[in-house]
Amino acid sequence: xxxxxxxxxxxxxxxxxxxxxxxxxxxxxxxxxxxxxxxxxxxxxxxxxxxxxxxxxxxxxxxxxxxxxxxxxxxxxxxxxxxxxxxxxxxxxxxxxxxxxxxxxxxxxxxxxxxxxxxxxxxxxxxxxxxxxxxxxxxxxxxxxxxxxxxxxxxxxxxxxxxxxxxxxxxxxxxxxxxxxxxxxxxxxxxxxxxxxxxxxxxxxxxxxxxxxxxxxxxxxxxxxxxxxxxxxxxxxxxxxxxxxxxxxxxxxxxxxxxxxxxxxxxxxxxxxxxxxxxxxxxxxxxxxxxxxxxxxxxxxxxxxxxxxxxxxxxxxxxxxxxxxxxxxxxxxxxxxxxxxxxxxxxxxxxxxxxxxxxxxxxxxxxxxxxxxxxxxxxxxxxxxxxxxxxxxxxxxxxxxxxxxxxxxxxxxxxxxxxxxxxxxxxxxxxxxxxxxxxxxxxxxxxxxxxxxxxxxxxxxxxxxxxxxxxxxxxxxxxxxxxxxxxxxxxxxxxxxxx
DNA sequence: CGCGTTTGACCAGCGC
DNA sequence: GCGCTGGTCAAACGCG
Numbered sequence: 001x002x003x004x005x006x007x008x009x010x011x012x013x014x015x016x017x018x019x020x021x022x023x024x025x026x027x028x029x030x031x032x033x034x035x036x037x038x039x040x041x042x043x044x045x046x047x048x049x050x051x052x053x054x055x056x057x058x059x060x061x062x063x064x065x066x067x068x069x070x071x072x073x074x075x076x077x078x079x080x081x082x083x084x085x086x087x088x089x090x091x092x093x094x095x096x097x098x099x100x101x102x103x104x105x106x107x108x109x110x111x112x113x114x115x116x117x118x119x120x121x122x123x124x125x126x127x128x129x130x131x132x133x134x135x136x137x138x139x140x141x142x143x144x145x146x147x148x149x150x151x152x153x154x155x156x157x158x159x160x161x162x163x164x165x166x167x168x169x170x171x172x173x174x175x176x177x178x179x180x181x182x183x184x185x186x187x188x189x190x191x192x193x194x195x196x197x198x199x200x201x202x203x204x205x206x207x208x209x210x211x212x213x214x215x216x217x218x219x220x221x222x223x224x225x226x227x228x229x230x231x232x233x234x235x236x237x238x239x240x241x242x243x244x245x246x247x248x249x250x251x252x253x254x255x256x257x258x259x260x261x262x263x264x265x266x267x268x269x270x271x272x273x274x275x276x277x278x279x280x281x282x283x284x285x286x287x288x289x290x291x292x293x294x295x296x297x298x299x300x301x302x303x304x305x306x307x308x309x310x311x312x313x314x315x316x317x318x319x320x321x322x323x324x325x326x327x328x329x330x331x332x333x334x335x336x337x338x339x340x341x342x343x344x345x346x347x348x349x350x351x352x353x354x355x356x357x358x359x360x361x362x363x364x365x366x367x368x369x370x371x372x373x374x375x376x377x378x379x380x381x382x383x384x385x386x387x388x389x390x391x392x393x394x395x396x397x398x399x400x401x402x403x404x405x406x407x408x409x410x411x412x413x414x415x416x417x418x419x420x421x422x423x424x425x426x427x428x429x430x431x432x433x434x435x436x437x438x439x440x441x442x443x444x445x446x447x448x449x450x451x452x453x454x455x456x457x458x459x460x461x462x463x464x465x466x467x468x469x470x471x472x473x474x475x476x477x478x479x480x481x482x483x484x485x486x487x488x489x490x491x492x493x494x495x496x497x498x499x
Numbered sequence: 500c501g502c503g504t505t506t507g508a509c510c511a512g513c514g515c
Numbered sequence: 516g517c518g519c520t521g522g523t524c525a526a527a528c529g530c531g
Contacts, residue, residue: 252523
């Protein structure tokens with residue numbers, strides 16, 4: 001199936017030049033565009049020989065320089081074009097006649113490949129649809145839960161509730177805490193701000209942050225619960241900020257008590273009124289650890305990379321708020337609990353903790369345990385918390401995670417090794433390795449491909465979800481891999497050091 | 500000149 | 516009631 005998955009990717013309009021998939025050596029799928037072929041003046045020989053072992057050898061002879069490593073998969077059209085010259089060239093020992101005879105066979109092969117591509121595309125589309133449906137269903141299920149748990153005291157302050165302010169009673173049970181909004185909604189002009197917020201898409205339902213960008217209903221519901229929850233990610237990173245695919249603008253910096261490192265405040269600038277904010281601060285004990293706390297939900301569509309992170313954080317927040325995350329003693333976590341409990345996040349318990357003691361319920365994903373960032377191999381045995389988002393998350397951020405999980409669980413995959421999609425891990429992974437991972441296209445590609453293959457060929461349950469996520473990511477990535485990098489770079493550039 | 504960051508100030512919540 | 520702290524604003528500043 002790997003082949004199929006790759007093909008699916010291949011089907012995307014964008015040349016997957018970044019797709020560096022050594023492990024996936026699929027004769028048929030490797031198009032003539034492979035760097036080894038396309039890059040050289042004489043691609044024809046390679047292309048023609050592509051389907052023949054013997055010829056491959058021959059080609060190898062002719063092309064001393066090894067392929068650049070990137071596995072570029074192109075559209076058949078390109079392949080065809082590349083093939084033609086082969087037949088006409090007046091190259092040395094290869095008789096034209098012979099090549100011409102091969103043409104039909106090659107073309108037939110191409111035809112088959114095309115068919116398969118089409119088929120895979122169809123599958124992908126189906127999976128995507130299924131994923132979306134599942135996601136919505138999940139949201140629907142989660143929301144009610146969020147309302148059941150101990151009803152937290154009604155929000156002390158009221159948001160100038162224009163419209164469906166998240167805090168509004170309807171599902172405000174999730175109003176977990178004096179949310180961050182508290183300050184925002186505070187005082188004078190702040191009231192105004194609050195008003196704006198409620199007015200703005202943000203308040204209106206802009207939600208989707210965490211869950212990426214969700215359409216209307218889901219968003220609304222989700223936002224209510226998510227808004228007050230925070231998802232904190234601890235990861236080792238030298239970068240000043242985590243490259244999560246979103247665009248952030250720094251609006252403040254403060255010295256926080258008990259930490260010599262300043263805390264930087266960022267807000268999402270991908271949309272005018274996006275309510276999502278994040279705080280970035282280095283760990284006092286270990287400054288190599290970057291603590292990023294996300295809050296709020298995006299009220300705008302997100303790029304794949306951002307979606308991954310958003311989805312992950314959203315999922316974590318949802319669980320937290322919904323009480324679906326059992327505490328250490330097995331009782332459901334509620335916003336009311338005032339202690340640190342180990343969350344049963346997919347990842348090991350040591351990686352995710354829930355803190356309700358803080359003003360806001362916070363899920364902390366700690367990725368600092370173990371090898372830093374991208375290269376860190378996560379335990380393949382980690383419990384799985386298969387949320388649709390996980391894949392996305394991994395995909396967009398840290399591909400290592402995907403790679404690991406999908407590749408075979410061996411975790412042997414290089415730079416980007418990572419465990420499966422446990423949210424926590426993925427997230428952490430993402431965070432910690434974000435910069436490196438995203439900028440490292442090859443890894444990204446590998447992980448993506450691996451993830452897709454694993455998902456498709458893997459388990460059935462979340463199969464669709466993952467696939468969808470991947471698919472989205474894949475498609476988007478096809479167009480956005482570079483943009484992701486750009487975003488990342490932008491973020492890094494635009495965001496000043498927090499210290 | 501526009502955009503983003505820096506930084507001091509302001510405000511509200513909370514604890515004592 | 517006061518002080519501390521967190522969060523945000525907005526003018527000033529710097530950079531491309």
